[in-house]
Amino acid sequence: MGEKRGLPAPLPMPTRPNRRRAERFTVEPMYSSVSVTHKGREAGDGHVYEVGLGGVRLELDEPLPKRAPIELEITLPGCDEPIAARGRVVEVFDVADDPGPRRMVVAFESFKEGAEAMLERYLSQKWLKRAEDQRTASPSARTAASASTSPVKTKSASAA
Numbered sequence: 001m002g003e004k005r006g007l008p009a010p011l012p013m014p015t016r017p018n019r020r021r022a023e024r025f026t027v028e029p030m031y032s033s034v035s036v037t038h039k040g041r042e043a044g045d046g047h048v049y050e051v052g053l054g055g056v057r058l059e060l061d062e063p064l065p066k067r068a069p070i071e072l073e074i075t076l077p078g079c080d081e082p083i084a085a086r087g088r089v090v091e092v093f094d095v096a097d098d099p100g101p102r103r104m105v106v107a108f109e110s111f112k113e114g115a116e117a118m119l120e121r122y123l124s125q126k127w128l129k130r131a132e133d134q135r136t137a138s139p140s141a142r143t144a145a146s147a148s149t150s151p152v153k154t155k156s157a158s159a160a
Helices: 115-124 139-146
Strands: 024-026 033-038 041-052 055-060 069-075 083-092 102-111
Touching: 033 055, 041 069, 041 115, 055 069, 055 083, 069 102, 083 115, 102 115
Parallel strands: none
Antiparallel strands: 024 041, 033 041, 033 069, 041 055, 055 102, 069 083, 083 102
C-alpha cells in the first residue's frame, strides 16, 4: 500500500579512493607558516592546516594550478628549523565551498637533506591531533577539527 513502484533505487554516491599513505595531523594555522615558490617566483605565504609525511593542506591568498610543481618552506610550532620540500598541488578547494584564502593540498615529492627525518621526528612526538578525512567528515566536524588543536612545543633530537 504506500510502496512506490517503478522508481529505480537511488545510486550510491561515488567516493574517491583515499590515496594517502601516511597519517595526517592537524596544526593550528596561527602557529604555522608556509612560503611557496612556483616557477622560480614567490607564490605567497600562508598557513598550514594539516601535515603528514606524504603532504600538507595549506592556504594561500591566491590558488595555484592543480598539478603545479612547487617548493615549500614550512614552519611548524616547536620545530627548530623550517621543513623544506618540493611537491605538487593535488587539490584546490572550490571557492564556493571554502570562501576566503584558497586552501590546497600538496603531495610531497622530495625533501631538502635532513628535512624528511626532521618532519618524521616531529610527527612521532604524537602531540598533534590526528586529522579527520575531510571528504567524509560533516561540515561541523571539519570546522571543529580546524579549531581544536594545541600548539606543539618540541625540540629536535639534535637540540636535546
